[in-house]
Amino acid sequence: MPTRLLHISDTHLGNRQYGSDLRRNDFADSFEKAIEYAVEQDVDAVVHTGDLFDSRDPSLPDLNRCIDTLQRLELAGIPFYGIVGNHERKMDDQYLDLIEKTGAAERLTRHPTQVTDEVTLYGIDAVTKPAWHAEDFQLEAPPEDTFTILCMHQLLDPPVPDIFADHPLSDVLEQVNVDLDALALGDYHETVGTVETGTKVWYAGSTERCAKDEIEPRTVSLLEIDDGELTRREWELDTRDFITIGITFAEGDDHSYADDVIDRHNVEDKVVSVALNGEATSVTSRDVRKAVINRGAAVCRVDDQRGGPNIDLSGRPSGGIESADRLIQEKLGEQNLSEISLEIEERVRTGDVARSGFDNEVEELLIEAQDEAFDGQPATGAEGQE
Missing domain, CATH: 3.30.160 (Double Stranded RNA Binding Domain)
Known part of the structure; x- marks a missing residue:
C-alpha cells in the first residue's frame, strides 16, 4: 500500500489577529479542520513544518485546545510529527516537547523516523539568520531503500521568490549528507514548489490568512508515496474571507x-x-x-492615511511575512558577534527571562561560556587568582 501523509504548516495557534478573539478562534478552527481531514483520509501520519503556535509562550487555553485536537489523531492511530518554527522557538525546551510528553506528538530530529517501511522523516528546527552560516546539516543515515523527506522551517530560494528568501536552497541540498528525495518546508504562507537536482521541494502554506495580502485559498498538502514516487495534491480549507x-x-x-x-x-x-x-x-x-x-x-x-505624507506603496513587496525579529536577525547577521553574544541578545529581545532574574541568567550563560573556553577549568589571571 502507498504511504499517505498530510503536510500542514504555519497554523499560528493563538494569533489574536487585529486584536480579535474571534480571529484567534478562527486559527484554531482551521487547525481542527486540517486534523479532521487527516482522520477522514486515514493517512499514515500528519507532518507539521513549524509555527504550530504564534508565540513563544502560548496561553494555557491555546495549548489545551491544541492537545485536545491532536488527541483526535491519537485516537485514530495517526501519529503527529513536527518541528519548531521561528515564531514559537525558545532557547531551551520547546512546547512541542511538552506536547510530546502527552503522547499526542513527536518531534522530528536529525535521526531517522520511519513512518512506514517505505518512508523516513527528518527534521531541522528553524535556524536564526545569524546562526545559519554555522549550521550543521548532517543527518544520520536512513534505512536502506526508503523515501527520505527532510522537514525544515526556512525561507529558501527557490521556491520562495528571491525578495522574500533568506537563503539559497542550494545551501541545504549541497550540505545534507544523505540522498534526499523531498524537502517539506514551512515559514512561507503560500503553496509553492519546485524540483531541484531531483529533489522535490515545496511549502504547504499557512492554514489561515496571517495578512490581508494573503489572497490565495489556504490549503494543506496530501502526499502519496508509492514505489519511490511522490504525488502531492492540495486540499482547500474553508476559512473566513x-x-x-x-x-x-x-x-x-x-x-x-x-x-x-x-x-x-x-x-x-x-x-x-x-x-x-x-x-x-x-x-x-x-x-x-x-x-x-x-x-x-x-x-x-x-x-x-488621510492628510499624511504622499508615499507610493504600489511597488512594495507583497506576501505573508511580517516579523520584526527577522529584521533584527538580518542586521545581527551582518555583525561579527559571538554565539554567546547572540544568545544574550535574543533573551533581551524576546523577554524569555523575567527582569528579576535576568542578571542571574546572563551570569550563568557567561560562566558556561567561560568553562567551555577553558575546558571546564576556571579562568585565572597571571597570579593564579580568579
Missing part, C-alpha cells in the same frame, strides 16, 4: 459618502480592511469601523 475596501475622501465628503462606498461591498461575516485616503474630514476611523461592523463584518481594521 478577507476583503479590502478603499475610501478616498474629497473635501466636504461626509458619513453618507463613506456609507455609500461600504455598501458596494458584501462585508457579511468577513475580515474587512479599510484604507482611508484623501482629504481629512469629519468622518473618523472609528465611524468607519462602526459602519462596517454594523453591516455584519466579523472583524474590521481601519488604516487612516
